[in-house]
Every structure is written in C-alpha cells, then in structure tokens.
Amino acid sequence: MPLNERDRIEILMMIGVGDRMRTQQEVCRLFHEMHPDREPVSQSTRKYRELGHVRDAPRQGRPKINENVQQDVILSALENPHCTVRQVSRDLNIGKSSVSNIFKRVRLIHELAEDDFDRRTEFCEYMMDHNNQNNGFIANILFSDEATFFLNGHVNRQNTRYWSQENPHWMQEYHTQHPQKVNVWAGIVRNRIVGPYFFDENLTGA
Structure with a gap:
C-alpha cells in the first residue's frame, strides 16, 4: 500500500532510530496489526538509511494536469x-x-430537446417489451450505416481541425471540382457482418 510521510515516521519510531531496540521482523509484526501490508516496513527503513529522510522523491516528467x-x-x-x-x-x-x-x-455533443429523453426511454422500453414477447426480435434487426470516402488525397483530418465551443461553420476549400469518392454500406445482423458494399453513385433510401 502507498505510504505517506506520517506512516514512515511511525515505522521509524517503532524501530527506535539510533538504539535499534526492535528488529524489522518485530516492527513488521507491530505494523501489521494496524496495516495489512508488511512490505512498507523494509522500504521505509531502507529509504531512511540511504537518504536520511522518508519523504517522497520529486516526481519526474511533465507537470501534472490541473x-x-x-x-x-x-x-x-x-x-x-x-x-x-x-x-x-x-x-x-x-x-x-x-x-x-x-x-x-470540451467537445460539443448532440443537442437534446426536452422531450428527447422521454422519446428515447419509450423506444428502449418498446424494444425490450418486443424482445421479451418475441425471443430473438432484436437478433433479426439489421443495423446498417453508410459513409463516403474521398480519394483525392488532399483531405487530411489530422491537419484540418478547428477547435471551438460553438459551431463556427468553418470550411476548408480544396482545389478540385470533382473529387473521386467511394460510398460504402455495411450492416450487422446477429453475429454476422453484411458487406461492405462499395458504390460509385450516392446512396439513397431507395
């Protein structure tokens, strides 16, 4: 267990600095009655003999985030x-x-209206009720999503960031009229992955 300076001084007082009235084994037994771990006894005595104090050494590295x-x-x-x-x-x-x-x-999150919480709770209850009535109801749902990937090589998200607590409607313009892109669709049902499927044209709900 971590020791503070008071604990280490307590160990030294049990030993009896200078007169060596007690051995480390005896101090371990005494210290164990109040603390569950014996290892700090030898650590504290060794630190005192080597450094002459029982304080923690200054921490190295960059300053702690506060x-x-x-x-x-x-x-x-x-x-x-x-x-x-x-x-x-x-x-x-x-x-x-x-x-x-x-x-x-400090990033922004999706804004929720006052009634959104009730609607989400109702949806969760609806899904749970249907799954209880029809075992495997959720397992038969296909969860899907799509994404568009640009292939022009100019867009680098690591180098085009804009940090703000508000939406600045900021854009980074690139010098290309018709960037190459590919649309990808994939889904998950039960323990299976459906796809991915690649399309040149835009994805629609049709």
Whole structure:
C-alpha cells in the first residue's frame, strides 16, 4: 500500500532510530496489526538509511494536469482555433495525449430537446417489451450505416481541425471540382457482418 510521510515516521519510531531496540521482523509484526501490508516496513527503513529522510522523491516528467493547465489549453484553442495538439503540447510543455484528452472533454455533443429523453426511454422500453414477447426480435434487426470516402488525397483530418465551443461553420476549400469518392454500406445482423458494399453513385433510401 502507498505510504505517506506520517506512516514512515511511525515505522521509524517503532524501530527506535539510533538504539535499534526492535528488529524489522518485530516492527513488521507491530505494523501489521494496524496495516495489512508488511512490505512498507523494509522500504521505509531502507529509504531512511540511504537518504536520511522518508519523504517522497520529486516526481519526474511533465507537470501534472490541473484545472489551471486545462484552462491554458482551452485558451490556446480559443486564441488560435487552427492550432494543433503538437503546437499546444510544445508551447505549454504538456504531453500530447493530455492536450488531446482536454480537447475531447470540451467537445460539443448532440443537442437534446426536452422531450428527447422521454422519446428515447419509450423506444428502449418498446424494444425490450418486443424482445421479451418475441425471443430473438432484436437478433433479426439489421443495423446498417453508410459513409463516403474521398480519394483525392488532399483531405487530411489530422491537419484540418478547428477547435471551438460553438459551431463556427468553418470550411476548408480544396482545389478540385470533382473529387473521386467511394460510398460504402455495411450492416450487422446477429453475429454476422453484411458487406461492405462499395458504390460509385450516392446512396439513397431507395
């Protein structure tokens, strides 16, 4: 278990620094009566002998993320919405993964109207009732989706980001009139994947 400085001092007092009145085995027995783990006894005595104190060593690496750091990251995005994770990481001396996590935590989500919660609850209850009445009802549903992939090689999502708490209706224009693209449709039913199927034309509900 992790020890704080008070626990380590307690161990040293049990030993009796200087007079060696108790052995480590005796201290382990005493310490075990109050704490479940014996390993900290030897760790604390070894640290005191080697360093002369029982304080934790300063942590290495980049500073720990706190509320002030999060505010600095968000301000960087507000000042320069086109900034990259790498730029913010370098400017603020924060790990790239930490910057990315902060950006993701402040992302926008789909707005829900007041009655959306009731509608979603009703839908869940409807599906559960039908599945209870007709075993395998959900297993016979085909869940599908489609996506369009552009093949012109110009679009790189990693380099065309815009960080904002509001929808800025920002666009990145590329110099091509008719970019090559492919439409993909796939589905899942039970434990099977249907497709994927590739189409040159746009997908419709027909």
